[in-house]
Amino acid sequence: MALNNTGNPVPSASPLDRADNTLIFDELVTAQNKDEVPSRLGDPLKTWHKIQKGIEEQLIAGGHIFSDEPTGRAAVENDQYFFSQSADPNVSKTLWKRLSISESEFIANDPSALPFELLKPSENDAQEYAWVLVDENGRAAIGVKDDGTFEAFSLAIGSSETGALTPELAQKYAWAIIDSDGRVAIGVRRDGSFEAANLSGRSAISSVPGLYTHQLNFIINAGQSLGEGSDGAITTTQEYDNVGFPARSLNPSSYLPLTVANTQVGTRGESPMYGTLGHIKQLILQESGLAYPQNDYQLLTANNCYGGTPIVDLSKGGATGAYEQSISQIESGTLIALNEGRSFTLQAVTWTQGERDIVDGTLRDDYLASLLALQRDYNEDAKLVTGQFNDVVLITYQTCREGSQETVASAQLAASEISPHIFLACPTYQLSFYDFQHIDAASSKVLGGYYGLVYKRVIIDQKEWEPLKPIGSACVGSAIDLFFNKSGLTLDVTNIPLQPNYGFSVVDALGDALTISAVRIISPNRVRLEVASPAQPEWRVRYGWNNAQDRSDAFTGGCGNLRDSQGDSLTYEGFPLHNWCVIFEYEV
Incomplete structure (x- = not known):
């Protein structure tokens, strides 16, 4: 044609x-x-x-390997990474980060290719093996035969069998080769990582855990003003190798280093998208030990948010054209990556929207249906463009604006419970607001950090994710016990001023409030509410249905004091990333 x-x-x-x-x-x-x-x-x-x-x-080919550290340091700029040769025969190359003209920071050693090399089979083995891993004396360690059978030393297996594993090992490994004493020689963990025990007295071989399927990974930033950006710029220089399309661009021809100046709407400042990508890369480095030059996994984003806009106008066929902008960017990313010789996929949409629908009076079930449809549309249309097999996930916050509890906030939580591809990262009441519904620049980046954490857990680590919420209840006399899905529960009155009953309330079948005499944590994942009389059918426990009191900022929405202790060991931009309890209503 x-x-x-x-x-x-x-x-x-x-x-x-x-x-x-x-x-x-x-x-x-x-x-x-x-x-x-x-x-x-x-x-x-x-x-x-x-x-x-x-x-x-x-x-x-990879990157250039310099003869030694001083030579590499002289050839790069501050904060850039480089490889150098190593004098250690057991190390093939060393990764460094230049700190100054006279100093570099050691990052990691790459293991030597010796004493094992991945070789095409010799003439003697050509009829039997597709490839074989041998030592320097030509002795086979592991190999794959032409019929697909995997062979290791004297044991050959043709499929992933776990029947011989003990129950303890079966919980850890999808399959494994074990010796007569039950020790694992080689195996695949259930998180997908490969592990091999010490071979010929050399260091153990272990792949870095995590699923890094594509080279250019697109994350769309969608929603309204909280997603669009705050009142000040923090990300003024590129972090890692993160890139972005110009904001709201239609059929962009190239991407740019991800900074506020390059990728923001007008004079808008910090957007959650900068924290999303920055925290993903930080977690990859901290948890997996992979500096970005070592990992062919680049992140791309675009700001397609419109302030003061309801969900219907941001969806497929909506008045803003935001959805169509996103699809055109997927098309552009696919072609750009193809021309670069790289793979491309749309991994996720971060969704920061709901305040307008609260004002407009959108019903809970209508908002829920729209949010479920939005994820399905992105998933189906992205696959048509890219040919990808992976599903597109939608990562949302929970709006806590006053009046949200029965409508949008409830719908966002319900969507994450209904769809296996929608994940609620966190509520917002733990952030800092400069007016009754907008967060400041630092909080905007932290909100993105929460999104990035969920992305890392779900897409790279291939783990389950849920926000802090109740999963069961029991009544003990006039006490109501709520069981939560995370441990380390704390009633925090330092970061959030003490709220009435720490944010909890109880109502009867008619919706009338009941008196709570005490709220306390009685075990790592259990909260007890003391009420005046034993619970009756259709009583409901609510959390965050109050209007915030005694805050030092301008926030007036629903909040409480319940969180877990995740932030004791996980921070971003100096902010502890505790899981704060979502706004909920739970029938006991």
């Missing part, structure tokens, strides 16, 4: 140009006899076939 060749400049909304782009994209992906395909304006683009031929060489 011939192209229309309109010659229209970029960007173009012409249906003829979109038709041309579809044909060009199809040829880029499927052509096996071409190295390049011209764009609709005649610029040469590499085909996926060409990229595949060169990708192995690119991966093996």
Whole structure:
């Protein structure tokens, strides 16, 4: 089919140009006899076939390895990472970070390729093995036969069998090879990481835990004013290798270093998206030991938020066109990554919206239906564009604005409980507000840090995530016990001023309030409420249904004092990332 060749400049909304782009994209992906395909304006683009031929060489080549640390330090700038050769025969290269012209910080050693090398089979083994891992004397350690069987020393397995594992090992490993004493020689943990015991007296081999499937990973920042940005800029220089499209861009042709100046709407300041990407990279470094030059896993974002806008206008076909901007950015990211020889996917949408719908009186069930539909639309449309298999997750906050408890706040929590692809990161009452519904710049970055934590846990670590909430109850005389899904519970009156009954209330079947005489934590995950009489059917415990009292900032919405202790060991930008209890209503 011939192209229309309109010659229209970029960007173009012409249906003829979109038709041309579809044909060009199809040829880029499927052509096996071409190295390049011209764009609709005649610029040469590499085909996926060409990229595949060169990708192995690119991966093996890696970055430049300097002869020693001083030489590498002289060749780079402050805060840049570099590799140098090592004098240690057991270390192939060393990663450094330049601190100044005279000093570098040691980051990590890469293990030596010796005494084992991954080799194509020799002539003698060619008929038996597809590849084999041998020592310097040619003795096989592990190998894969042509029929797909994995072989290790004297034990061969053809499938992932766990029947021989003890119950204790089966909880830890998906499969493993064990010796006669039950010690694991080689195995795959249930989090997907590979582990091998000490071989020939050398250091143990262990892959870095985590799932890093794609090279360019898109995270869309969607919502209204709290997502759009606050009143001051913090991220004024690029963090790690994070990049972004210009805000609200349609069919962008390139991405930029992720800074407020490059990627923000007008004069807006800090947006949660900067903290989202920054904290993901920080967690990868802190928890997995991977500095970003070592990890071919780049993060890309775009700010597609519109202040004062209801969910319907931000959804597919909505009045703002925000959803369509996002889809055009997915298309652009796919083509840009393809031309760079890299894989691309839409991993997540962060959702910071709900205040407008509270003002407009949107009903709980209507908001819930819209939020579930929004995630489904992003998931389906992204897969049509990128061809990805991974599902797109939606990470939301819980709005705590006054009047939200029965409507939007409840719907956001319900969505996270209904959909396996929607995750509620945190409420917002623990943040600092400069007016009754807007958070300051530092809190905007911290909110992004919460989003980044959920992303790391769900997408990279492949773990379950829930916010702090009740999961069961029991009545003991006139006491009501609530069981929570996290331990280390604390009633914090330091970070949040003491609220009436620490934010808890109890109502009867008619909705009338009952008197609470005491609230206390009686075990690491259990809160006891003392009421005047034994609980009756249809009594409900509420949390955060009050209006905040005695705050030092301008916040007036629902809040309480219950949190866990996660932030004792996990902080971002100096802020302890405790899990603060969500606003809820729970029938006992």
